[in-house]
Amino acid sequence: MENFKAGFVAIVGRPNTGKSTLVNALVGTKIVITSHHPNTTRNPIRGIINREKYQMIVVDTPGMHKPKTALGTRLNSMVNENMQSNDAVLLCLPADEEIGAGDEYIAKQIKGNQKVFLVVTKVDKISKSDLAVRLMAVNEFALRLNLQDAEIIPVSAKNLDQTELLLELLSVHLPESPALYPTDINTDQAQELMFADLIREAAIEELYEELPHSVMVTIEEMGERDDGKIFDISATLHVERDSQKGIIIGPQGSKLKAIGSLARKSIENLVGMQVFLQIHVKVSKEWQKDPKLLAKLGFTDALSD
Ligand SMILES: Nc1nc2c(ncn2[C@@H]2O[C@H](COP(=O)(O)OP(=O)(O)OP(=O)(O)O)[C@@H](O)[C@H]2O)c(=O)[nH]1
CATH class of the missing domain: 3.30.300.20 (K homology (KH) domain)
Known part of the structure; x- marks a missing residue:
């Protein structure tokens, strides 16, 4: 199809920042497996969003932590690989928590020229006035970390609030490409x-x-x-x-x-x-x-x- 777009979006963030819930909300269903695709180099892929004009592959990454074990090191290097080979990166920052050193550590790993989205998650947990304060803090965070071109989007994955808008904004940054996976599946996780x-x-x-x-x-x-x-x-x-x-x-x-x-x-x-x-x-x-x-x-x- 002409002008069809397809590409990868990485979701990163500290543990418990709402990454998995957001993936499920974007995909639109708790991911149901219908197909098994081994040999993927981009383990772990979580969600495939198929729309008329694009296919977006959302790569969920494990929460970042200081590695103490082989598993920890492996998870972190997966996060880094994911960050560098995507068309866009979503950094989840929960609305009900202060931005901290962990968020900064992750933001500093974002390199390359992918579009960055600072997604303020769980906004249903705070009041409108608190949200305004939080958005200002996120804006300052972006400036401090040289992410002034990042888009800042507040969402509630729980209430599906602004998740459709987020998808729309993300799809703009996908390259023109035919679909990369069959269009009738929504996950390729084994x-x-x-x-x-x-x-x-x-x-x-x-x-x-x-x-x-x-x-x-x-x-x-x-x-x-x-x-x-x-x-x-x-x-x-x-x-x-x-x-x-x-x-x-x-x-x-x-x-x-x-x-x-x-x-x-x-x-x-x-x-x-x-x-x-x-x-x-x-x-x-x-x-x-x-x-x-x-x-x-x-x-x-x-x-x-
Ligand atoms: N109220 C509310 N709670 C949310 C929302 N999104 C996520 N949560 C809750 O926040 C907690 C963490 O969400 P997850 O999606 O598991 O977070 P995660 O970042 O994938 O966590 P890790 O797998 O540990 O990295 C869960 O208890 C979710 O139910 C939201 O939009 N609103």
């Missing part, structure tokens, strides 16, 4: 990683503060049965210590059962059939430093330490 994420999400939901930070999920086996009615998944929940294993399993296995049942429901929503999910809990000491396990989790490039 199905396996998505299921692992849903199981991890269920564990967080069930255990809340008790949950050790270092919990990770791998999928051992998965597949549809021949009758096309049941989807089998065998997963492992990795923790670092024996004591954490007990927490996850719970009295008489009650916690693990609850985690399994919650995860099963969300996976069933995705695959549209009954899911038979088995979760094993395993103590994988120092999994964050284990390159083999990291590769299994989708961090496939060479580790930098």
